Amino acid sequence: MIDHVIITVNSFERSVEFYTRAFEPLGIKMNMDFEGENGHPALKGFGNGKTVFFWLKEGKSSPAGVHIGLIAEGHKQVDTFYEAAMEAGAKTIHAPRIFTEYYPGYYAAWVTDPDGYELELVHKS
Template identity: 45%
Template sequence: MLDHIFLTVGDLERSIAFYEAVLPALGITVRHDYDGKDGHPDLKGFGAKGRIFFWLRQGVPAPATVHVGFVAHSEAEVKAAHAAALAAGAEEIHPPGPQLHYDPRYYAAQARDPDGHSLEFVFKSWQHPAVDA
């Protein structure tokens, strides 16, 4: 299990606004700013349930090297996150639906954030009991 990830973005304020609009659909509602020191960069974090696990930092993005899959707890969360991402300016990769090439119970949507990073919102029914599929 991962503890955290740093995502390098080209325009930090734009990315903060984007993720503040998208992540609440997945229950990720906590924000935290870390002022870098001793060679560590400033970080803008997002999390839930007492943990900050998704961090943004200013720099030169390399979107072809990054794919982030966010856990959704239902098909409705996948749809809500996808809709929020598109409304916030994301480019659609694929709309919500079953990903039959993986498993018929794998429900997901994908979009590109403002820097072009591939984001996936994923509900795997065998890992999470359906709330409102």
């Protein structure tokens, strides 16, 4: 089980704007602004109102080999996430579709954020 993910981004301002817009259809919002102290970096935290699980740390991004998969409630949520991410500046890896190579009920979209991190939203039925 994963409790949280932290990714390093080149710009807090740009990435907070991107993730705020891309995550809006999922009900995920930035709800914690952690001021770093005693050697701990400052962080921007996103969550669902119950917990904060997706964090941004400002620095030199290193997206190679990182893939973040999130669960969708249905096909429509995959579609609205994709549209919101694209409007926020994402680049398409795969537009929303069924990936029969995984199995017949795997509906997903893949994008990259402004730093090149892969985001996938998937509905498995």
